[in-house]
Amino acid sequence: MAHIIGSITTSHVPAIGGAIGRGLQQDPYWKPFFDGYPPVRRWLETARPDVVVVFYNDHGLNFFLDKMPTFAVGAAPEYRNADEGWGIPVLPPFPGEQDLSWHLIESLVGEDFDLTTCQEMLVDHALTLPMALLWPGTDAWPVKVVPVVINTVQYPLPSAARVYKLGEAIGRAIRSWDSDQRVVVVGTGGLSHQLDGERAGFINKDFDLKFMDSLIGDPTWATKYSIRDLVELTGTQGIELLMWLATRGALGDKVRQVHRNYHIPISNTAAGTMAIECR
Ligand SMILES: [Fe+2]
Numbered sequence: 001m002a003h004i005i006g007s008i009t010t011s012h013v014p015a016i017g018g019a020i021g022r023g024l025q026q027d028p029y030w031k032p033f034f035d036g037y038p039p040v041r042r043w044l045e046t047a048r049p050d051v052v053v054v055f056y057n058d059h060g061l062n063f064f065l066d067k068m069p070t071f072a073v074g075a076a077p078e079y080r081n082a083d084e085g086w087g088i089p090v091l092p093p094f095p096g097e098q099d100l101s102w103h104l105i106e107s108l109v110g111e112d113f114d115l116t117t118c119q120e121m122l123v124d125h126a127l128t129l130p131m132a133l134l135w136p137g138t139d140a141w142p143v144k145v146v147p148v149v150i151n152t153v154q155y156p157l158p159s160a161a162r163v164y165k166l167g168e169a170i171g172r173a174i175r176s177w178d179s180d181q182r183v184v185v186v187g188t189g190g191l192s193h194q195l196d197g198e199r200a201g202f203i204n205k206d207f208d209l210k211f212m213d214s215l216i217g218d219p220t221w222a223t224k225y226s227i228r229d230l231v232e233l234t235g236t237q238g239i240e241l242l243m244w245l246a247t248r249g250a251l252g253d254k255v256r257q258v259h260r261n262y263h264i265p266i267s268n269t270a271a272g273t274m275a276i277e278c279r
Pocket residue numbers: 012013059126189190237240
């Protein structure tokens with residue numbers, strides 16, 4: 001059966017793409033953010049994943065407000081990127097792992113999760129930038145990808161508790177996949193930030209640090225909050241922390257932290273990065 005090695009969770013703000021495109025990794029503004037990744041890459045070199053299951057939210061490249069699934073799973077042979085503006089580089093296509101995609105879909109529907117299944121799918125910066133941070137400068141991705149999209153754009157959103165349960169179900173599905181492949185779960189978004197309205201620029205460092213701590217010692221801690229409470233605590237776009245909860249749900253009980261980085265601000269966002277290993 002397949003093996004979950006661990007997880008990586010990270011912010012995905014579009015400005016990261018511009019910084020990569022202009023080679024600003026050592027620039028004083030960007031260095032504290034990019035310095036969070038070499039330890040994660042070193043861990044990946046020893047972990048040797050074959051597949052990454054990526055939780056993220058689409059920002060309008062594949063889904064738009066007219067049709068917005070709560071949960072969607074990619075089942076395509078490959079996933080292409082496209083020009084989103086903002087100077088974000090368009091990256092090479094990502095190879096899919098269709099056998100795992102269909103196993104996840106069948107397992108999740110079997111557990112009463114209602115999904116949208118995508119046999120064609122564009123992937124936006126929320127998937128491409130974390131991949132570019134984890135495997136910089138590659139022409140051929142060393143891992144296959146299964147995208148899992150959670151709506152954090154069009155209300156109503158799924159609750160934190162529901163998203164955690166989705167992550168748990170995906171963890172069970174990966175572990176029951178008849179394959180000897182090694183899987184890392186990736187979750188992208190957050191941490192606290194608000195881009196619009198009266199609270200534009202809002203960041204909540206206390207909450208973010210408590211949340212990161214909770215993922216090790218008390219992983220369901222944030223599921224006690226409603227979506228409204230989480231928006232209040234983390235900002236309208238900070239709600240992307242739902243991806244971190246889904247990711248953590250997939251890991252099971254026994255984990256250890258490999259690395260974490262937290263830096264304020266990157267483009268109005270509290271930028272968090274965390275790698276966790278299953279024991
Ligand atoms: Fe986002």
